[in-house]
Amino acid sequence: MNGDDPEADEFAAFFRQHMNTLRGYLINAGGDASFVDDILQDTFLATKLYWGKVRDYDKPEAYLYKVASRQLGRYSKNRYLRTEPHAEPPIPATFRADAITMADAIREALERLSLRQRQVILLCYTYGFTIKETAKILSIAEGTVKRCRSDALSRLRAIMADVNDSDEGRSRG
């Protein structure tokens, strides 16, 4: 940045601060590398256009997540995104008890949730937004967030338990 435009500098700092986290969110939520960067760019462009307004928000970054989440939904409608859980997922090598880390397992399990459940879970637990903020980001009611969150948690638990079971079964047999 050449430094003669304080607003541009301010925005560049904002960009640097949040770009990686937002990118992580998009990838964790099921975005494919082919369009994650497009969404990222579009999101920051949109934010720049409304920067005069957004900068005064309590949490300007929530606006990023809102724009990006909606884009993600659009791409998923165009079937770029896996929203349907795999019917009978083969158990990948990473699920061998010695090799897995909890994070890997969770990533695999997340893929089997619906897009909205994934978004809710990620926003609430990974990126530290409150229920109220998550509801605003995803443009859904707070009640829906709560329901999605508990559904998703129990589903995740079930998936993980499932994996552990079959893993034990295999090691026994």
Next chain:
Amino acid sequence: MDDDLKAALATLAEIAPADTDGALATFQDRLKALETNWDEHQRILEMAAHAVGEPVEEPPSPRQPPSLERRAASKGIPTFWDALPGSGRKAVEEASTSILIRQGAFLMREHNRSSQVYVLLAGAVKVWAEQDGEIVILDVLGPGDLVGELEAVDGGTRQANVEALTPVQAIVLPADRFRTVLNADPEWVWAVAAVLAERLRDANELRIAHFPNDAERRLGTRLLRLFARFGTPAPEGDGTVVDLPVSQQDLGRWAGVGRRKVAQILADDRVRGSLSISRKSVGLRSLAVLDRLARRT
């Protein structure tokens, strides 16, 4: 168990960092490009406005059938509406009133000085002039086209009659207001220039085909123009169809060819099977025929 899960979820935030500087550079390039690319600007703006919860601009209203508009654009005759950036369209729309014109009515008459400018949104109009009882068709215009551009530019009298071939939806505004609106942005004035350039090119094309006298080429280019503006896929089977009442006589008057010569050209073995003119429509089996007539192959 839940605490386990939550703790694991929290770790997902850590992800291999991407190239922040590269992304920032790309971002700044795209931001700059946004200043000149209006469609892109509009798209991003819509995205941004939606997230702030502001009323998003209406998607293209029924007044501008987007399919028709896109059709004209895809075939390669740029219309005024295509050439005008989104913000310009909005400004023109705000300054104008929307009207419906019944079939056969006149949008404007020869020789008078009333200066109104129309932008057609749906339907088709025939632009024609009369000379000693003979009618000369100058053009057939459709959705997105600007009507009355000459008078808007030079303030002269009307050169032609404009008659609605079908029911027409249009927006209309006085020429001086049209000029005032467009003055807001030089880019918008270029849209008018684009229209003038396109029509001049077409007029040149006709002049070229007048010497040496090449009736087939004149007729061929007229038909190509007609299909480029109004062609739709035929409802049954293959080919393209123009649902407008254009007679052989009209085609002759447009191409500067006698009616009998038109009939003769259309009855030629190379043309007969692929082009059919009926009372309400013109059907075409393959564009190659017209290309050949127009000497484009």
